[in-house]
Each structure stands twice: as C-alpha cells, then as structure tokens.
Amino acid sequence: MSEVESFFKSAFSVDNVIFGFDGGDLKVLLIQRGAAPFRGKWALPGDLVYPNEDLDTAAERVLEQLTGLRGVYLEQVRTFGAVDRHPLGRVITIAYFSLIKVSDFALTPASFAQSAHWHSISDVGELAFDHNEILDICLQRLQRKVRNAPVGFELLPQKFTLTELQQLYESVLNLPKNKGLDKRNFRKKILSMNVLVECEEMQEGVAHRPAKLYQFDRERYDQFVAEGFSFDI
Amino acid sequence: MSEVESFFKSAFSVDNVIFGFDGGDLKVLLIQRGAAPFRGKWALPGDLVYPNEDLDTAAERVLEQLTGLRGVYLEQVRTFGAVDRHPLGRVITIAYFSLIKVSDFALTPASFAQSAHWHSISDVGELAFDHNEILDICLQRLQRKVRNAPVGFELLPQKFTLTELQQLYESVLNLPKNKGLDKRNFRKKILSMNVLVECEEMQEGVAHRPAKLYQFDRERYDQFVAEGFSFDI
DNA sequence: GGGGTTTGGTGTAAAAAAAACAATAAGACT
DNA sequence: AGTCTTATTGTTTTTTTTACACCAAACCCC
The missing domain is CATH 3.90.79.10 (Nucleoside Triphosphate Pyrophosphohydrolase)
Incomplete structure (x- = not known):
C-alpha cells in the first residue's frame, strides 16, 4: 500500500x-x-x-x-x-x-x-x-x-420555576443544593436581565405554595445582547 | 466500491x-x-x-x-x-x-x-x-x-514592558490604541495578580524615559490559581 | 547645559456590582 | 385551626470597576 x-x-x-x-x-x-x-x-x-x-x-x-x-x-x-x-x-x-x-x-x-x-x-x-x-x-x-450563554434553558421544560432554574445551575456546576447560589441574589440577577417572561400559570400538583412559571424569551435575550450586555451567571 | x-x-x-x-x-x-x-x-x-x-x-x-x-x-x-x-x-x-x-x-x-x-x-x-x-x-x-488565561505572554519576548503588554491586549482585542484600556487600571489589575516579576534591567535604546522590564512567572501564576483566583482581563 | 519632547509611572474618589443576610406569604395537608 | 413546606421579597455591606491628571526620567536639539 x-x-x-x-x-x-x-x-x-x-x-x-x-x-x-x-x-x-x-x-x-x-x-x-x-x-x-x-x-x-x-x-x-x-x-x-x-x-x-x-x-x-x-x-x-x-x-x-x-x-x-x-x-x-x-x-x-x-x-x-x-x-x-x-x-x-x-x-x-x-x-x-x-x-x-x-x-x-x-x-x-x-x-x-x-x-x-x-x-x-x-x-x-x-x-x-x-x-x-x-x-x-x-x-x-x-x-x-x-x-x-443562555443554554441552561435547553435542559428545562418550556415553563419552569425559578427554583428549578437555580437547581439546574447547581447541578450543572456541581454546587451543593441551596447552598451554592443565594436564592435572592440568583433571582435578582436572572430577572434583572429581562430575558424571562412570567407565565399566567402557576405550578400545579405540589404540596406547598405553588411557584410562578417562567419562560425564556429569545427575543428579549437578543435585545439584551444588542444593548451590549452579556449573559453571566 | x-x-x-x-x-x-x-x-x-x-x-x-x-x-x-x-x-x-x-x-x-x-x-x-x-x-x-x-x-x-x-x-x-x-x-x-x-x-x-x-x-x-x-x-x-x-x-x-x-x-x-x-x-x-x-x-x-x-x-x-x-x-x-x-x-x-x-x-x-x-x-x-x-x-x-x-x-x-x-x-x-x-x-x-x-x-x-x-x-x-x-x-x-x-x-x-x-x-x-x-x-x-x-x-x-x-x-x-x-x-x-495568561496566554498573551506567549506573544511577547520574555522580557517586556507594561506598555507593550497593554498594546498586545489592545491589538488582540481590536481596541483603539491607548483608548481601549486605561493605563492606570490596566497596570493595577495585572500587577495585583502577582504573576509578573520585575527584572533588574530597564528598556534600552529608546528616545524617552526607559520602562521597567517584567517577566511572566508561571509558578506565581499557578499559586494564584491554587488560591482560587482566576486570571481575568 | 537648558528647554522641549516623549513616554513612564502613580493614587483617589465615585459608581457599580456582588455578597451577605431573615422574615412574611401562600397553599396543602391533617 | 394549626402545621408543614416552599415561594417571595429588600436592605446593608463589601468588593470591584471605572474615571480621571500630574510629575518624572531619559533623550534630543539647539
């Protein structure tokens, strides 16, 4: 050969x-x-x-x-x-x-x-x-x-709670549950980016206070980027 | 076939x-x-x-x-x-x-x-x-x-001035010369990481005040990382 | 050798971002 | 009604980032 x-x-x-x-x-x-x-x-x-x-x-x-x-x-x-x-x-x-x-x-x-x-x-x-x-x-x-980058949302259902989103980050980054990220600061940060929209619906079938459901909005994300900000958790 | x-x-x-x-x-x-x-x-x-x-x-x-x-x-x-x-x-x-x-x-x-x-x-x-x-x-x-990551140093001679280092960053990142990065803030930041050592020598053959020469020190960098910090310009 | 020219070197104050932190609210269940 | 569980929300402190201007040192030229 x-x-x-x-x-x-x-x-x-x-x-x-x-x-x-x-x-x-x-x-x-x-x-x-x-x-x-x-x-x-x-x-x-x-x-x-x-x-x-x-x-x-x-x-x-x-x-x-x-x-x-x-x-x-x-x-x-x-x-x-x-x-x-x-x-x-x-x-x-x-x-x-x-x-x-x-x-x-x-x-x-x-x-x-x-x-x-x-x-x-x-x-x-x-x-x-x-x-x-x-x-x-x-x-x-x-x-x-x-x-x-806003790729975490790809792993969640279309509608999710902020707690679920936080748990996702803690899992991916291998942080201790509810210890790695401060709940208030996490919510403040992600909501301040204005890339999530609140759904009408609430979480169902849970034995405690139900949480609001959110969706990721790509248009808002694109605008966020266009304004010169960068996604950063 | x-x-x-x-x-x-x-x-x-x-x-x-x-x-x-x-x-x-x-x-x-x-x-x-x-x-x-x-x-x-x-x-x-x-x-x-x-x-x-x-x-x-x-x-x-x-x-x-x-x-x-x-x-x-x-x-x-x-x-x-x-x-x-x-x-x-x-x-x-x-x-x-x-x-x-x-x-x-x-x-x-x-x-x-x-x-x-x-x-x-x-x-x-x-x-x-x-x-x-x-x-x-x-x-x-x-x-x-x-x-x-401290890869910029790979593009410079072993001994370099802080101005050269800054110009390197401005070139790579395509920023306007001496506009993109603030001289004082840049020096403060890079020196605070403690990954550069000052050489004895000074710059030579220039028609103005000669600058101090520095070297990148990988051991110091490894220690910097070991302490949990991350290189970030 | 004096004045001009060029780049080197330095600190502080204001603003923004990040981190720390705890009490009340809503619904499910008994 | 009371208990249980998770959801939701703001303020203070600390840290980080930004903005900004003047004197110093060497060379050059006259």
Whole structure:
C-alpha cells in the first residue's frame, strides 16, 4: 500500500454527549454497545460520518436516531484523535454535546445500541474507547457555557420555576443544593436581565405554595445582547 | 466500491493559525501554496495527518517545519468538515492556533510553501479553502482566551514592558490604541495578580524615559490559581 | 547645559456590582 | 385551626470597576 493510500485508511466518527436534567442530578444518555469492539459496554452514542454528510449533520442524525429529537441544542466540542484510541483502526472522533429536555425524550430503538439509559454524571462507570475523557471535556465545556450563554434553558421544560432554574445551575456546576447560589441574589440577577417572561400559570400538583412559571424569551435575550450586555451567571 | 470502503476514502488534515505580535498589529503567518489546489493562493499552513501520528503531534510538526519552533503554545480549536470544503475529496481539517514570539521566528523553507509571510489580521485577503472562516473562528477563540488565561505572554519576548503588554491586549482585542484600556487600571489589575516579576534591567535604546522590564512567572501564576483566583482581563 | 519632547509611572474618589443576610406569604395537608 | 413546606421579597455591606491628571526620567536639539 502506497503512503498516499494509507492516508485514506482512516475514518472519522462523531460522538455525542447528550445531557439531560430531571430535577435531580445532571444526567448523560449512554448506550450499551451492541457490536464489537466493546460490545456490551456503556458508551457515548456515535457513528461514523457518512461520506457525503457534514459533521454537524452526522451529529444531528445520531441524536435523532437515538432520541427522535430534531432541532435541539448541539455544539461541537473537540476532536479526539489519539492513534490508538480505536482498537480496529485509525478512527478519530469529533465530539459534540447536546442539551435536551428529558420530558421530550422518546426512546427510539437505535440500530447501534442494545439499550440506552440516563446515567447520573456522578455515577458513570468505565466507558468504551476514550469516552470517559470525552465526557469529562464536554462536561467542562458545558459548565463554562452555561455560565455565559443562555443554554441552561435547553435542559428545562418550556415553563419552569425559578427554583428549578437555580437547581439546574447547581447541578450543572456541581454546587451543593441551596447552598451554592443565594436564592435572592440568583433571582435578582436572572430577572434583572429581562430575558424571562412570567407565565399566567402557576405550578400545579405540589404540596406547598405553588411557584410562578417562567419562560425564556429569545427575543428579549437578543435585545439584551444588542444593548451590549452579556449573559453571566 | 462498497459502502464500508467508502468510509475510508477520506482523510484529515490539520491547519494552523499562527499568531504573532510585533508591537503593532496582531499578525498571522500565511503561506503561499506551492501545489494544487489553490496553487499560489495564500493559505493557512497545514498538512495531512500521518496515519501513525496524533493530531497534536501533526500540528506541532506543521509548525516546526515552517518556523523551526518547538514547544510553543498550541491549542485545538475546532474541526471543519463541510462535505465540499476540499475540491479533491473528503478532507476534514482540525484547526489549531499557536502563539509564537516573532523574534524567535526563523523561517525554514517548508516543502509545502512557496513562501511564508506575516499578514496583519486586518489585512488578510481571500484565502484558499475555507481558511478565512477558520481564521475568523480562531481569532475569536484567541480573543476570548487571552482575557481569561495568561496566554498573551506567549506573544511577547520574555522580557517586556507594561506598555507593550497593554498594546498586545489592545491589538488582540481590536481596541483603539491607548483608548481601549486605561493605563492606570490596566497596570493595577495585572500587577495585583502577582504573576509578573520585575527584572533588574530597564528598556534600552529608546528616545524617552526607559520602562521597567517584567517577566511572566508561571509558578506565581499557578499559586494564584491554587488560591482560587482566576486570571481575568 | 537648558528647554522641549516623549513616554513612564502613580493614587483617589465615585459608581457599580456582588455578597451577605431573615422574615412574611401562600397553599396543602391533617 | 394549626402545621408543614416552599415561594417571595429588600436592605446593608463589601468588593470591584471605572474615571480621571500630574510629575518624572531619559533623550534630543539647539
């Protein structure tokens, strides 16, 4: 095999770190591999990129095949390309993370997985390939991103309470519940940005005083940015 | 050709956005391509990744072949993989940026370039491939990075004056000279971090009061971080 | 060697932002 | 009615950021 040909004995894949939040811990969606290598092991959902497919498209496809969701938040994070990272050949992988609303999630039987389950971030065991490292880096990226861009809302239902929003931040940033962030200061800050609108409705079905529901308003956010302010928690 | 084989009719390259600073504008090192496609056009230095080569290693190699430098600051930024980005086939590229001290730079005749020259960031014309987009993204990354990590020093000689440091920030962040940052506040801030040490020497050969020279001290920086502070300009 | 020119170096006060902190209100349940 | 649980709201203090102007040191030129 000539050297030039050998350049083409390689492939690239995408792997997707799918985050979710259910009110408790931050979660990541993992699959149990149905094929070698690492058959039976937990891994990030991913696939080889088709020859005629853009990278972002491939990441969207992987996400949709697994969850049935389209149009959710997706961001490229980094490419992992250690020579020996894949036991069967030279395969580099472009890592993405996505943020989905757990309530929207409908498990679709995906060809590449025996099963898929949410795992608490703090309770992820040893994963296939270099997926622990990928998960780490993506989590760090999310932690930075959530603090200076309004992406946290992607993890919550459309209507949410301020307490839920605060708990989301505490989970993502791994802060102690109701200790990490001061409730009054948090509310003051987020409301002062004017990017939330109060819904008519209240929280229902709780055994205590119900909270007001809010929605994120992208138009207001765009205006906030246009005025030269920057989102910062 | 089977579908599986077609996955391997693809390659990946690295492209390197090499930044430099000479006291005036921020500069980027571009090559004039010596081979098709885009022969004669200005482009980012880059090369295919060897089959047995890690991505970071490939980026270091490209940098060394062009500049003779090793061990300089290098950071992966993003992977660009639009299907049609390379006219000769499916080639995705992993973009890096590196920061070098222009004074260390010794041009080495590199096989892949007819010539290499520094271009002012504000004066880069149309580049080969999608390199304008890559340059844009890398510049944005540098602008963010320089504000919250001590990477600016990588662009300056080992010993520098505070004015030079300020001018560096103003160039990278594209602020008006001596207007964007307040001299007194800038000095106060950077000195309060305690990451610079004053040299014995003074600036020489200038037709005005000579300035004190400073050096960045990584140990002090590590301690600064260990104490829970974060670098922030 | 004196005056002009150029950049280097320094502190304080006002404003804004962040942090600390606790009591009342609303509804569910018994 | 009383208890329980979470929701909601403002003020004070501290810290950080901004705004702002004058003298000092070296060189140059006459």
